[in-house]
Amino acid sequence: MLTLHDYMDSGNGYKVRLTLAHCGLPYRLVEHDILKGETRTPAFLARNPNGRIPLLELEDGTCLAESDAICWYLAEGTPLAPADRLARAQTLQWMFFEQYSHEPYIAVARFWKHYLPKLTPLQEAELPGRMEKGYAALGVMEQHLARQPFFVGGRFGLADIALYAYTHVAGEGGFNLDAFPHVNVWLSRVAAQPGHVTIDHKN
């Protein structure tokens, strides 16, 4: 059976849990508290030298890191992953957009504001720029979703899962989504998909 090393509040982990749920794949969940440094222990670093969850452990012990790579692995050959070459690349485009232009701002602002007892002076100084770039990412999403119901090819897939994970909890980072009506409708559309599970759902 697959083993998922994860932390329930992680949106990156949630991407994998959502993909597993949509694919109907059973798995064993092993939780690691990132706030207590449980992904930086020698035992964890032996599995992922980059010290991060989520981490998928295959039946033979092989470990795969990076949420989007894990989702890609799980979803290949399923309706979540497009068969068309261009649509596959567009899916990856949005997944890389999420990791580079969305997560470092929206997820990090959420982590700082929602999980840390107090920000450092440097975090306080960085926060306005992170909020600004987070809103810029939401603007790019809004513009795209004004013209189509899902991110790629008119159907629900991996790009939606990748972007849903932290967008649906952006409010915990202090982001107000009122100015992004198409993003809001899309969030509802993703949550209404058959097989959907919430971020706190344990298999």
Next chain:
Amino acid sequence: MLTLHDYMDSGNGYKVRLTLAHCGLPYRLVEHDILKGETRTPAFLARNPNGRIPLLELEDGTCLAESDAICWYLAEGTPLAPADRLARAQTLQWMFFEQYSHEPYIAVARFWKHYLPKLTPLQEAELPGRMEKGYAALGVMEQHLARQPFFVGGRFGLADIALYAYTHVAGEGGFNLDAFPHVNVWLSRVAAQPGHVTIDHKN
């Protein structure tokens, strides 16, 4: 013919140029000076609402953004992209590692130190943390390359291209690679591949 919108000093752009060279694909190069805001004009934003190079324009005008998604698109079916499902996911794992745990530190430090006339006080305050995380990424690479000649499956491929781009110019960001002998040998190995082109090479 394919059109690549790019900025020659960009490592992200170089990934695409290197992939195009290894695939032997002809293309038209259109340069945009990011230092002069040429990727934030209305004309450019109509092509990529996220306002970034590299951007691949297909013959029918379809535009594909995000360097790693473009490389994936170009290399599918070539020896640069593994055929095996796990090796494909491992390739993506390293490409996402590069965009999340490497580029924001090594490429950004290079951009700040090598291209900006003067850092803002916030950039000065952020720099030590960025350097530390850049060295951490190099440490993860060193550990992996101590055991194998290339990042995935024992052969040169997309993961190597993605990580070579900014690692080979890390010195311009003030990174000293002396403590990473396996990274250095790997850099030489990548540069010795048939079909290799340098970052300043124009097709």
